Amino acid sequence: MKVNKLQRVFLHKVNGQDIRLTDPNENFTISDVQHFYGGTYPILTNAKITGPEIVNGEAQYRFETTMGTKG
Amino acid sequence: MKTNFFEQISTFAFEGNMLLNIHNDNKGQLTVSVVLRNGEISATAGNTLPPMTIGGTATELDEAFFTELTTPVKQTIGLIHNLETYQKELDKAKNKNPQNIKKAKAAIEIDEDNDSDEPDDLFARQADDKQAKAEKKRLYDEAMEKAKELAKQMKYTEALAQLPDPAEYPEQAEVLNKKRREIQTSKETYDKLTQQFND
Numbered sequence: 001m002k003v004n005k006l007q008r009v010f011l012h013k014v015n016g017q018d019i020r021l022t023d024p025n026e027n028f029t030i031s032d033v034q035h036f037y038g039g040t041y042p043i044l045t046n047a048k049i050t051g052p053e054i055v056n057g058e059a060q061y062r063f064e065t066t067m068g069t070k071g
Numbered sequence: 072m073k074t075n076f077f078e079q080i081s082t083f084a085f086e087g088n089m090l091l092n093i094h095n096d097n098k099g100q101l102t103v104s105v106v107l108r109n110g111e112i113s114a115t116a117g118n119t120l121p122p123m124t125i126g127g128t129a130t131e132l133d134e135a136f137f138t139e140l141t142t143p144v145k146q147t148i149g150l151i152h153n154l155e156t157y158q159k160e161l162d163k164a165k166n167k168n169p170q171n172i173k174k175a176k177a178a179i180e181i182d183e184d185n186d187s188d189e190p191d192d193l194f195a196r197q198a199d200d201k202q203a204k205a206e207k208k209r210l211y212d213e214a215m216e217k218a219k220e221l222a223k224q225m226k227y228t229e230a231l232a233q234l235p236d237p238a239e240y241p242e243q244a245e246v247l248n249k250k251r252r253e254i255q256t257s258k259e260t261y262d263k264l265t266q267q268f269n270d
Contacts, residue, residue: 024094024124025102032094039092040106040122 006054008033012041012063030061079137085148090122102126105140107147120147211235211243218250227258 010021010033024036030049038045043065052059080089087108094102106122123143125136214235221230231254237244 019121021121022124024104025096025100025126027096027100028094028102036092036094036102036104037122040090040104 004057006052007058008052008061009058010037010061010063012037012044012047013065014041033061034063083141083144083148085144092122099128100126101129101132103132103136105144107144120150207240211240215250218254222254222257225257225261227254227261230254231258 005026008023008026010023012019012021019041021033021037024033028036034044034047034049044063047063047065049061050064051061053062054060083089085107090104090106090108092104096102102124103126104122104124106120123140125132125139127135214233218230218233221227221233231251234251234254235243235247237247237251240247
């Protein structure tokens with residue numbers, strides 16, 4: 001028997017396009033990941049995390065933000 | 072203490088920003104993400120490049136960080152360059168082609184008002200161009216033929232979709248509008264009948 005650990009993948013939308021962020025480190029908690037990528041994508045610091053949703057053998061987490069929809 | 076970290080980075084010869092994010096956990100494992108950004112690019116594709124992540128102990132990273140990174144960074148720079156050139160060319164083409172501007176203008180007017188009574192001068196230039204006109208006529212005839220055929224087969228929705236846009240053919244607008252109404256009436260009758268039949 002072979003046991004595969006589910007890969008985590010983090011999705012984040014910019015201008016309507018999904019950006020796939022790979023798992024930086026298996027030992028990171030979800031909020032660690034959020035902080036880690038927050039440096040690159042400041043909008044993430046305020047995001048809500050939904051998931052995991054299991055699609056194609058990977059656990060997809062979604063960063064959802066309502067920023068930038070005003071007006 | 073002297074390091075050559077920045078010298079190494081400068082060998083990448085990139086333009087714009089390199090965002091480095093370094094995370095250290097209590098076991099001495101470092102996780103680093105690297106992403107290149109160029110503010111010049113307004114194409115969304117340029118900003119959706121995901122970061123590269125590299126993990127390892129400090130010693131491992133000291134040894135392998137730059138060798139690992141050289142290829143992906145070079146590829147990324149190439150891609151960014153391509154995007155930049157592409158975008159410039161795209162802008163140039165947009166500005167050069169008056170037909171595009173006219174089309175865009177016409178499209179806006181049509182959105183507001185579907186009666187297609189916009190002034191003829193929008194199409195004056197196209198009228199000069201015999202070849203374009205002939206081609207347009209051919210397309211028009213083809214589309215009309217298809218629409219008629221589809222209407223005969225009682226595929227009214229498809230027929231409506233096939234019908235040329237009156238906005239593109241101002242001269243035939245009246246014919247087109249009439250045809251559209253015709254098909255629509257047939258469609259309604261057909262829908263009603265199907266409804267009754269299903270009941």
